Amino acid sequence: MxxxxxxxxVDTLLPGDHRTPPLPxxxxxxxxxxxxxxxxxxxxxxxxxVLHAVATAAGGQEAFVRADAxxxxxxxxxxxxxxxxxxxxxxxxxxxxxxxxxxxLLAMGWRAEPPQPQGHAVQPFDEALxxxxxxxxxxxx
Amino acid sequence: MAKLDAVDVVVVGAGLGGSxxxxxxxxxxxxxxxxxxxxxxxxxxxxxxxxxxxxQSAALGAWATSPNVRLSAGGSRSADYPIDDSASPIKxxxxxxxxxxxxxxxxxxxxxxPSDFRTKTLDGVGDDWPFSYFDLEPYYDLxxxxxxxxxxxxxxxxxxxxSPRMPPVAIGRMGExxxxxxxxxxxxxxxxxxxxNTVDRGDRHACNNGGPCLMxxxxxxxxxxxxxxxxVALRNGVELRTxxxxxxxxxxxxxxxxxxxxxxxxxxxxxxxxxxxxxCNGIGTARLLLASNIGRGADGALGRHxxxxxxxxxxxxxxxxxDGPRGPVGACVYSHEFYEHRPGRPFTRGLQLQxxxxxxxxxxxxxLEPAWGEDAHTRLREEFRHSLPVMVVAEDLPDARNRVALAxxxxxxxxxxxxxxxxxxxxxxxxxxxxxxxxxxxxxxAGAYRVARxxxxxxxxxHLLGTARMGDDPATSVTDGRGRxxxxxxxxxxxxxxxxxxxxxxxxxxxxxxxxxxxDDLAREVGR
Numbered sequence: 001m002x003x004x005x006x007x008x009x010v011d012t013l014l015p016g017d018h019r020t021p022p023l024p025x026x027x028x029x030x031x032x033x034x035x036x037x038x039x040x041x042x043x044x045x046x047x048x049x050v051l052h053a054v055a056t057a058a059g060g061q062e063a064f065v066r067a068d069a070x071x072x073x074x075x076x077x078x079x080x081x082x083x084x085x086x087x088x089x090x091x092x093x094x095x096x097x098x099x100x101x102x103x104x105l106l107a108m109g110w111r112a113e114p115p116q117p118q119g120h121a122v123q124p125f126d127e128a129l130x131x132x133x134x135x136x137x138x139x140x141x
Numbered sequence: 142m143a144k145l146d147a148v149d150v151v152v153v154g155a156g157l158g159g160s161x162x163x164x165x166x167x168x169x170x171x172x173x174x175x176x177x178x179x180x181x182x183x184x185x186x187x188x189x190x191x192x193x194x195x196x197q198s199a200a201l202g203a204w205a206t207s208p209n210v211r212l213s214a215g216g217s218r219s220a221d222y223p224i225d226d227s228a229s230p231i232k233x234x235x236x237x238x239x240x241x242x243x244x245x246x247x248x249x250x251x252x253x254x255p256s257d258f259r260t261k262t263l264d265g266v267g268d269d270w271p272f273s274y275f276d277l278e279p280y281y282d283l284x285x286x287x288x289x290x291x292x293x294x295x296x297x298x299x300x301x302x303x304s305p306r307m308p309p310v311a312i313g314r315m316g317e318x319x320x321x322x323x324x325x326x327x328x329x330x331x332x333x334x335x336x337x338n339t340v341d342r343g344d345r346h347a348c349n350n351g352g353p354c355l356m357x358x359x360x361x362x363x364x365x366x367x368x369x370x371x372x373v374a375l376r377n378g379v380e381l382r383t384x385x386x387x388x389x390x391x392x393x394x395x396x397x398x399x400x401x402x403x404x405x406x407x408x409x410x411x412x413x414x415x416x417x418x419x420x421c422n423g424i425g426t427a428r429l430l431l432a433s434n435i436g437r438g439a440d441g442a443l444g445r446h447x448x449x450x451x452x453x454x455x456x457x458x459x460x461x462x463x464d465g466p467r468g469p470v471g472a473c474v475y476s477h478e479f480y481e482h483r484p485g486r487p488f489t490r491g492l493q494l495q496x497x498x499x500x501x502x503x504x505x506x507x508x509l510e511p512a513w514g515e516d517a518h519t520r521l522r523e524e525f526r527h528s529l530p531v532m533v534v535a536e537d538l539p540d541a542r543n544r545v546a547l548a549x550x551x552x553x554x555x556x557x558x559x560x561x562x563x564x565x566x567x568x569x570x571x572x573x574x575x576x577x578x579x580x581x582x583x584x585x586x587a588g589a590y591r592v593a594r595x596x597x598x599x600x601x602x603x604h605l606l607g608t609a610r611m612g613d614d615p616a617t618s619v620t621d622g623r624g625r626x627x628x629x630x631x632x633x634x635x636x637x638x639x640x641x642x643x644x645x646x647x648x649x650x651x652x653x654x655x656x657x658x659x660x661d662d663l664a665r666e667v668g669r
């Protein structure tokens with residue numbers, strides 16, 4: 001599996017966008033590097049099956065790399081339809097790496113730090129909102 | 142098999158039911174020798190993912206709520222066994238260890254309504270409980286005091302609650318948006334009762350709204366049985382043996398004489414006891430009792446009448462910015478406008494509308510369709526911190542065809558494999574559809590410009606109820622009103638398996654109250 005092919009796959013699944021702030025592509029977020037490590041390891045067998053299928057659907061790895069965006073999407077959709085379970089497992093893996101990348105979390109308007117220890121600020125409760133409910137009679141039986 | 146010294150009471154399971162019973166019984170009858178066997182271990186709070194940057198993916202692996210997912214991921218702290226849930230659209234969720242499923246619960250602790258204890262009498266469906274809400278009320282109060290409850294007095298959907306409350310958990314922008322919608326519809330709503338500190342209480346801190354409660358609370362703001370009931374039980378002399386898997390209840394002459402169990406080194410022991418208590422949740426309890434050949438007849442109630450709380454989601458999209466995953470996930474606001482049975486509706490009994498916090502970015506992205514490509518980015522941009530989920534929680538009525546049953550083969554823990562057979566009833570489907578329509582009405586009234594629906598959420602099987610139900614008739618129930626098995630009088634059940642009916646609210650407060658009551662009943666019998 002060539003690096004160029006894996007980068008092309010990752011950026012087809014995670015193209016990023018150009019809003020403000022922009023979402024980076026999967027490769028720019030470091031996902032392709034993670035995927036290279038994964039498919040080279042023992043846990044990569046299932047994902048390799050999917051990746052080979054995409055290459056086959058495209059006419060080879062180089063052909064997939066050379067294809068335009070629509071051509072790549074068509075090849076990926078073919079494999080998604082053929083083997084939805086394994087394909088979804090591959091997507092899950094790249095989503096995990098992507099949405100845990102600091103640059104992506106920040107682009108989503110979130111923060112890179114985990115929930116603890118600082119927690120989050122949530123605005124206090126305005127009890128006046130309950131006025132109409134408090135005026136109701138007993139509801140329970 | 143080594144035979145150990147006899148004890149007065151052996152308890153299986155150190156979760157909510159087992160721990161509450163151990164704490165109460167040891168307090169009321171301090172002369173008893175009580176041993177609790179727990180298949181798992183204490184949870185290590187320093188290992189909880191909320192401090193780590195990979196906390197989102199941890200929730201999809203070793204810290205998932207599903208034992209099957211955790212087993213697939215490997216390396217979980219929960220001592221899980223596989224559950225064949227292929228014949229159930231709702232997948233069981235639980236935790237196996239000291240504290241049980243309170244380790245990864247949301248700590249939303251509503252009580253049942255008084256009418257939930259009398260469904261047969263009032264509405265002609267289900268079965269009446271052997272006692273009333275008001276019989277259980279003192280034990281609800283005891284549990285409230287032990288756990289510490291954040292909430293607000295005066296909810297007209299309930300009788301007045303006497304136990305003190307901390308200020309409610311902040312409902313935030315999402316709660317206020319929902320309140321706007323409920324008020325516009327003229328419907329009931331109320332801030333959730335939560336077993337979550339909103340002020341420092343003893344050695345437990347106030348919640349800082351970190352959010353991922355379902356992966357454990359490392360700051361101990363969220364109550365769980367390991368930090369609430371076990372310190373009391375251990376101080377009172379209860380012996381807790383971890384990594385010990387009960388294999389079967391030993392019955393002779395119609396009485397339980399103890400338990401056979403396997404310890405962490407694989408050695409087997411016989412623990413003689415005057416009373417045996419089983420509190421392993423709605424699946425584990427049935428599994429152990431069925432494996433012990435108790436009530437195993439084809440028509441027996443044991444393992445049957447499994448009830449979940451079927452859940453659907455309506456998710457409203459708002460232009461305004463909301464809180465997203467900030468705040469305790471399950472403790473925001475709820476509506477009981479449609480909780481009580483009303484003739485003329487297209488279903489029997491009722492539902493809760495529960496507003497929750499949102500998912501973290503990864504979890505929200507993982508459930509979207511399409512999951513990849515430009516459209517996936519666009520959809521997540523639209524939803525993240527702009528969506529408001531409303532859970533429709535249906536009351537599931539008992540049906541003997543829904544059950545947990547032994548399956549072929551033996552699991553690695555030495556017990557038979559287990560499977561869940563469950564079909565969503567027509568009544569539950571109609572409740573969910575009605576509730577989705579009402580949730581959509583509310584969300585539009587609150588300002589949502591679009592509402593997306595999830596007709597039935599599969600990974601919501603937190604509440605495992607009814608498989609060793611209480612009742613007077615041994616043909617249709619497993620235990621009496623004190624949790625005593627009809628077939629074996631000194632064998633006691635003390636968990637959610639006992640529920641004859643389910644109501645439409647989270648069962649944690651009722652499970653704890655039941656276990657405290659059973660502890661009192663047993664203390665009275667053996668003398669103080």
